[in-house]
Amino acid sequence: MSASNDVPTLKILLIGASSVGKSSLLLRFTDDEFLASEETTATIGVDYRIKGIEVGRKRFKLSIWDTAGQERFRTLTSSYYRGAQGVIIAYDVTQRDTFDALPTWFNELETFTTSDDVVKVVVGNKVDKELSRVVTTKEGEEFAEKMGCLFVECSAKKGVGVNGAFDELVNRIVSTPSLWQKTAPGERRPGDRMPGGVPAAHAADSSRGNISLTDREGVVGYGLGVARDNCNC
Numbered sequence: 001m002s003a004s005n006d007v008p009t010l011k012i013l014l015i016g017a018s019s020v021g022k023s024s025l026l027l028r029f030t031d032d033e034f035l036a037s038e039e040t041t042a043t044i045g046v047d048y049r050i051k052g053i054e055v056g057r058k059r060f061k062l063s064i065w066d067t068a069g070q071e072r073f074r075t076l077t078s079s080y081y082r083g084a085q086g087v088i089i090a091y092d093v094t095q096r097d098t099f100d101a102l103p104t105w106f107n108e109l110e111t112f113t114t115s116d117d118v119v120k121v122v123v124g125n126k127v128d129k130e131l132s133r134v135v136t137t138k139e140g141e142e143f144a145e146k147m148g149c150l151f152v153e154c155s156a157k158k159g160v161g162v163n164g165a166f167d168e169l170v171n172r173i174v175s176t177p178s179l180w181q182k183t184a185p186g187e188r189r190p191g192d193r194m195p196g197g198v199p200a201a202h203a204a205d206s207s208r209g210n211i212s213l214t215d216r217e218g219v220v221g222y223g224l225g226v227a228r229d230n231c232n233c
């Protein structure tokens with residue numbers, strides 16, 4: 001067994017309406033990049049990336065699942081949720097309907113998550129478009145509070161708040177032992193307990209010189225397809 005297999009894996013899911021910027025949040029977090037509108041495509045099924053992260057001198061592997069917002073591209077939905085320890089529920093602060101749809105996403109989450117302790121972060125994205133904003137910070141905060149969740153506003157475009165959203169999520173997972181001591185199906189159980197609330201640091205993979213890699217085979221292993229579509233409809 002390779003040393004990397006000793007690093008506990010935390011499974012995180014990105015959900016929310018189409019075009020709120022889930023794929024962009026993931027790309028910003030894993031590669032610190034942002035694609036212009038004409039370069040982005042709707043997610044079909046699920047995309048999947050892994051990133052190393054360090055919390056209180058302990059390394060974790062985040063397997064982050066980026067799901068399709070468009071109903072017609074959502075297949076095997078329950079499989080995405082299986083074993084997830086953290087969920088980011090995203091909306092677009094410039095599109096009221098994506099905020100109004102949040103209760104529907106929470107219903108799906110309640111239906112399919114396999115742990116009552118799953119950590120949730122409500123993320124309002126695209127705060128760089130301040131002039132087009134229609135959902136206030138207060139509305140976002142109040143909704144998250146009502147749902148008992150963390151709340152962060154972000155801009156995947158400008159790189160604002162994105163690392164903070166993932167850090168908050170990971171910190172909360174690490175401080176909830178019932179979650180991370182039972183890893184996702186097929187993954188190793190970590191050997192020791194972490195203190196909660198410690199700052200997360202993004203760990204560079206010294207052998208690769210960067211911090212992320214795409215593991216599409218991992219998705220195939222779960223029986224899920226990965227594809228990108230050029231349709232912006």
Ligand SMILES: Nc1nc2c(ncn2[C@@H]2O[C@H](COP(=O)(O)OP(=O)(O)OP(=O)(O)O)[C@@H](O)[C@H]2O)c(=O)[nH]1
Pocket residue numbers: 016017018019020021022023024025035036037038040041042043044067068069070125126127128129154155156157158
């Ligand atoms: N201005 C601005 N645009 C953004 C931001 N994040 C994403 N976008 C744009 O919003 C559009 C949709 O982004 P995606 O990341 O593909 O959205 P998605 O939620 O993954 O969409 P689906 O795959 O359909 O579920 C693209 O044109 C992005 O360039 C942001 O923070 N600010």
